[in-house]
Amino acid sequence: MLDRITGMRVFVRAASAGSLSAAARQLEMSPAMATKHVDALERRLGLKLFQRSTRRLILTDAGSQYLEACQRLLGELDEAEAALVSQRVEASGLLRMNVPLSFGNRFIAPRLPAFTRRHPAVRIELGLTDSQVDLIEGRWDLAVRIGRLADSPLQARRLGDCPTLVCAAPAYLDRRGVPRRVADLGQHNCLGYTLSSWGGSREWAFGRDGGVRVAISGDLAANNGEALVAAAVGGQGLIYQPLFIVAEALQHGELVSLELDHPSHPLGGIHALYPPDRRPPAKVRAMLDYLIETFAARPPWMR
Secondary structure (H helix, E strand, O other), X not given: OOOHHHHHHHHHHHHHHOOHHHHHHHOOOOHHHHHXXXXXXXXXXXXXXXXXXXXXXXXXXXXXXXXXXXXXXXXXXXXXXXXXXXXXXXXXXXXXXXXXXXXXXXXXXXXXXXXXXXXXXXXXXXEEOOOOOOHHHHOOOEEXXXXXXXXXXXXXXXXXXXXXXXXXXXXXXXXXXOOXXXXXXXXXXXXXXXXXXXXXXXXXXXXXXXXXXXXXXXXXXXXXHHHHHHHHHOOOOEEEEEHHHHHHHHHOOOOEEOOOOOOEOOOOOEEEEEOOOOOOOHHHHHHHHHHHHHHOXXXXXXX
16 A cells, blocks of 8 residues: 555655656656556545646646645644654653652752753653552653562663661650660561551561561551651651661751661662663653763762
8 A cells, every 4th residue: 555645745746846757756766656656646535636748747626725735734744753853862842750759859859950951941740659650651751769670661770779777766765775686676666658568567578688577566657758757756666768768867866777687678779760762752861861960979868
């Protein structure tokens, strides 16, 4: 089947040049192929587009009307293609980016002004949620994920490490004592993160492979790490959280990191994920490069 768009291009060139052979030369095809394209258009429309003479093609009334429509449609198509190609070359357009709530508030949002100054043609939609979202179904261009990555077709770039710590406020430890072993945690008020498989509201996991499990209980569980940090700073109990969430409270002395007889469970890192594409749009490449430049050398939560 002959391509209708190519046929329209042949028709427009032939109408302009007054010759199918001239149109064929311009489009680098044989005169016979150019003739087949125009014949196919006329069969599809059921109308004659040209009156043919030995010297020149002359548009019929129907051909004149169709020429205007083809010029408009092909112009819009060329503009749309040029806009898409430019996005491959120059960072522009809307970038939809999904990140965890606490990480996004602390480390992504404050760094977006510098990115937009560098790439003023990019507009950003920032989605903040601790729940896992489907990038493809949600039409997200980019996401930041914390923890071990599940098998998927998504592409990943590592941004940094993500250690975890058990912490508590000095006031809580003065009142309840300092646990020295993971087995001691059962005697403490442990505030669980309900979205976690390793630091939840019923058990916490330790060891490099998470194989050391200890049952815990507490009077607060939450689906957001910031809420748990606030409660811990207030002296309510122990929390088991990534370093990036508790780093500021540790620096200010509001929380103390505990050393137990088993190491905390490593999360596996912080990654930027994007849909599979041999060459992602320039806006995605620009944000990936910026995040790696910002975090990979020495993430701020590791200082």
